[in-house]
Amino acid sequence: MLVIGAGMVGAACAYYCADAGLRVAVVDRGAVAAGTTSGGEGNILVSDKEPGPELDLALLSNRLWRELGERHGADGFELQHKGGVVVARTPESAAGLAALVGAQRAHGIDVVDLTAGELTDLEPNLTRDVCAGALYPQDMQVQPMLAAAQLLRHARELGATVHTGTEVLGLTRGRDGRVTGAHTSAGEFPARWVINAAGTWGAEVAALAGVTVPVLPRRGFVLVTEPLPVVVRHKVYTADYVANVASGDASLETSVVVEGTQAGTVLIGASRERVGFDRTMSLRVLSRLAAQAVGLFPFLADVTLLRGYLGFRPYCPDHLPVIGPDPRAPGLVHACGHEGAGIGLSAATGHLITQSLTGSTPELDITPLRPDRFAEEVS
Amino acid sequence: MTFRFGDREIAVEPGQSIGAALLAAGYRSWRTTRHDGAPRGIFCGIGVCFDCLVTVNGRPNQRACVTEAHPGDRVEPQEGTGHAGLAC
Numbered sequence: 200m201l202v203i204g205a206g207m208v209g210a211a212c213a214y215y216c217a218d219a220g221l222r223v224a225v226v227d228r229g230a231v232a233a234g235t236t237s238g239g240e241g242n243i244l245v246s247d248k249e250p251g252p253e254l255d256l257a258l259l260s261n262r263l264w265r266e267l268g269e270r271h272g273a274d275g276f277e278l279q280h281k282g283g284v285v286v287a288r289t290p291e292s293a294a295g296l297a298a299l300v301g302a303q304r305a306h307g308i309d310v311v312d313l314t315a316g317e318l319t320d321l322e323p324n325l326t327r328d329v330c331a332g333a334l335y336p337q338d339m340q341v342q343p344m345l346a347a348a349q350l351l352r353h354a355r356e357l358g359a360t361v362h363t364g365t366e367v368l369g370l371t372r373g374r375d376g377r378v379t380g381a382h383t384s385a386g387e388f389p390a391r392w393v394i395n396a397a398g399t400w401g402a403e404v405a406a407l408a409g410v411t412v413p414v415l416p417r418r419g420f421v422l423v424t425e426p427l428p429v430v431v432r433h434k435v436y437t438a439d440y441v442a443n444v445a446s447g448d449a450s451l452e453t454s455v456v457v458e459g460t461q462a463g464t465v466l467i468g469a470s471r472e473r474v475g476f477d478r479t480m481s482l483r484v485l486s487r488l489a490a491q492a493v494g495l496f497p498f499l500a501d502v503t504l505l506r507g508y509l510g511f512r513p514y515c516p517d518h519l520p521v522i523g524p525d526p527r528a529p530g531l532v533h534a535c536g537h538e539g540a541g542i543g544l545s546a547a548t549g550h551l552i553t554q555s556l557t558g559s560t561p562e563l564d565i566t567p568l569r570p571d572r573f574a575e576e577v578s
Numbered sequence: 579m580t581f582r583f584g585d586r587e588i589a590v591e592p593g594q595s596i597g598a599a600l601l602a603a604g605y606r607s608w609r610t611t612r613h614d615g616a617p618r619g620i621f622c623g624i625g626v627c628f629d630c631l632v633t634v635n636g637r638p639n640q641r642a643c644v645t646e647a648h649p650g651d652r653v654e655p656q657e658g659t660g661h662a663g664l665a666c
Contacts, residue, residue, distance in 0.1 A: 323666040425639045426612060428658070428665035463612060463659060498664055503639055505628075 200556070201226065201381055201390035203367050203404050206236035207343055207542050208534050209396035210350040211549030217357035219553045224388055225351065225359060226381070228366035232347040235398030235541060238510015240421060240458065240466050241343040242434070243543035246283040246335035247441050249299065250306040252567040253519055257540070258307065259563055260547035261337050267546060271353055276346040277461045283338030284313070284321055284433040285440075286329055286495065293331040296438040300333050310335050324430050324498050338434055340458060343542045370407045370531070378408055378530030392556055394532050399476075399513035401521065401535030405570075408528040412521050413573050414536040416511035418477065420470045420484050422492070425503045426463030431496065434458040440469065449473040451484060455491035457499075464505065467492040469539070476511060514538040515573070522548055522568040523555060532556065533570045581651035583608075590647040597623070597630050597642035600653075608632055608642070608655040615657075631656050 200216055202209045205227035217223045227233070243264050248254040268278045287293035300310050313332040319325050321334065351361050366384040370393060373379045380389035395404040401414040436456040451472040459465050470484045485507050493500045513536050515521060521536040532555075534548050547563070554561045580587040583600065590599040597620050600608060607617035609631050621629040625644040632653050634640040638660025647653075 324664065425661075426659050427661050430661075430664045430666060432666065502661070502664075 200224075200392040200394060201388045202394045202396050203227075203381065204234070204394075204396035204398060204535075205229075205231045205347070205351060205361060205363060206234055206396065206398050207232065207347040207350075207545045208398065208537065208548055209394070210347040210354065211545040212394050212396055212534050212552055213354040213359045213361075213549075214350045214357070215549035215553040216556065217354045217359040219557050221553075221556070223354065223359035224390070225354070225361045226365040226367060226383055226385075226388060227363050228384075230363050231351060231361070232344040234400065235511065235513055236343050236347050238419070238421075238508060239343050239512075239539065239542055240456070240468055241277075241341045241346065241542050242540065243339040243341060244283060244335075244434070244540070245303075245308050245337050246285055246310070246333070247436075248303075248540075249441070250302050253540070253544075254303070254306060254308075255563055256520075256544050256547045256568075259550070260544050261339070263546035263550055264339060264341075264543070267350070271349070275349045277340075277342035278346070279340045279461065281338070281340055281458075282433045283335040284318070284435045285333045285335070285438050286318060286325070286435060287331050287438040288329055290330055292438045296331065296333060299438075299441060308335070309337050322432060322435060324496050325435070326495055326497055334433075340434060340460075341542060342461065346542070367404065367407065376529070378528055392530060392532055394534055394552065396534045398535055398537075398541065399511040401513060401533065404535075405525075405531075405533070408525070408531045410525055410527045410531070410570070411573070412533060412536065412570050413515055414513045414521065415473070415515075416476050417514045417538065418470070418472050418474050418509055419468060419512055419539065420481065420488060420507055420509045422467040422485060422488055422507045423505050424465040424467070424499070425505055427459070427465055427502065428463070429459060430498065431457050431459045431465060435495065436469075437491075437495065453484065453487050453491060455488065455495050457492055457496055465499075465502075467499075471512070471539075478509065480507065480509070512539040513541070517572075519568055520544060520548065521570045522551060523565045523570060525570045527571055579649040581647050581649065581653055583653045584655060588647075588653075590649070594647055595643055596632060596634065596640075596645050596647045596651070596653055599647050600642060610655075610657050612658045631660070633660055
């Protein structure tokens with residue numbers, strides 16, 4: 200099989216398929232993790248998802264990431280079982296959080312209600328201006344580029360080959376119309392299955408097969424502080440973040456997300472806006488993120504920022520990823536459109552695709568994620 | 579004109595960087611790394627590598643190579659992140 204895309208999702212597909220005994224080649228026009236993956240933060244979250252297919256996927260992925268850490272060593276991915284803390288700063292926000300927590304708990308999520316005092320015990324540097332919160336012990340974090348590279352390394356140990364700097368120019372079709380591989384800048388790659396793990400560029404790969412998947416870019420900025428000692432213990436974000444993630448609004452939305460990294464830098468997100476593939480730095484967005492972060496963690500006012508970066512989250516109109524074989528183009532299998540959750544959801548994506556290609560029943564029903572669901576909505 | 583470095587007065591020309599003045603005064607390193615405590619001083623000299631960090635007037639993580647020295651500045655060698663007080 201041929202995986203198009205050497206980011207986190209492509210790496211997970213390659214790893215699980217190689218582990219199941221399939222012959223795997225991975226191609227990417229750039230370097231490992233150079234596209235969608237490098238613009239993210241490395242979240243493995245259950246906390247920011249409402250009950251539904253995405254939360255089911257997140258729970259499966261959470262278990263699989265734990266298993267990957269046990270099997271290969273957590274340090275190789277900078278996998279940290281740090282837990283997530285959600286902060287409500289107004290009574291309205293606290294009421295919204297309580298409703299979400301109730302629904303998630305009924306769905307099997309491990310979540311602890313926190314009073315204002317308990318919040319600041321867990322996060323001593325947090326503002327005292329808080330109402331209530333919730334602790335999600337299952338939330339984790341990885342260094343996304345390291346994790347993708349590491350998983351590809353393990354896939355290579357299982358026999359996979361990785362070809363960077365290799366651009367897919369077209370897909371080859373059999374007489375029956377089946378996708379049989381790809382023409383690339385480095386020659387032909389015949390394959391029984393072609394996996395579209397092209398992240399934000401997944402729609403372009405689908406178009407090469409003459410099918411549509413409506414994956415579009417949603418731009419997000421992240422600020423990076425100078426290295427610090429441990430100043431933020433969990434992944435901390437405001438309750439408004441969940442509402443912003445679920446929103447389809449094209450205009451700018453920001454809700455603060457703050458987390459430390461193993462390297463010592465603190466990452467400050469998260470903005471979302473639909474502006475196409477515009478890579479222009481926006482001082483307006485960065486200022487807003489910084490101001491919100493200082494509101495949540497006042498000590499940040501005296502900390503220097505080293506840099507900011509941006510990424511394009513691959514989103515679909517219904518905010519669900521596209522996972523599974525495409526009946527409109529037999530031989531083509533999609534694994535893209537994970538929006539801001541691709542790092543976390545990658546393990547389950549690779550696992551479920553492997554199960555569907557090797558003839559076993561997928562552990563989770565992937566029907567809600569099927570690639571042709573959008574056409575049905577239109578008709 | 580001079581600035582203070584630890585308990586020494588360092589001579590400085592107008593417009594000179596802290597890093598250049600420290601080199602001229604014979605210093606080769608003035609920071610220790612976060613994990614191994616290894617010595618660091620000027621490496622790239624153009625503000626890119628963040629190896630030559632110092633604490634200037636109480637503000638840590640200033641790049642000595644691109645920070646202009648002003649008379650009366652208090653410059654301290656930096657240990658680790660320079661923000662140990664924030665740890666929780």
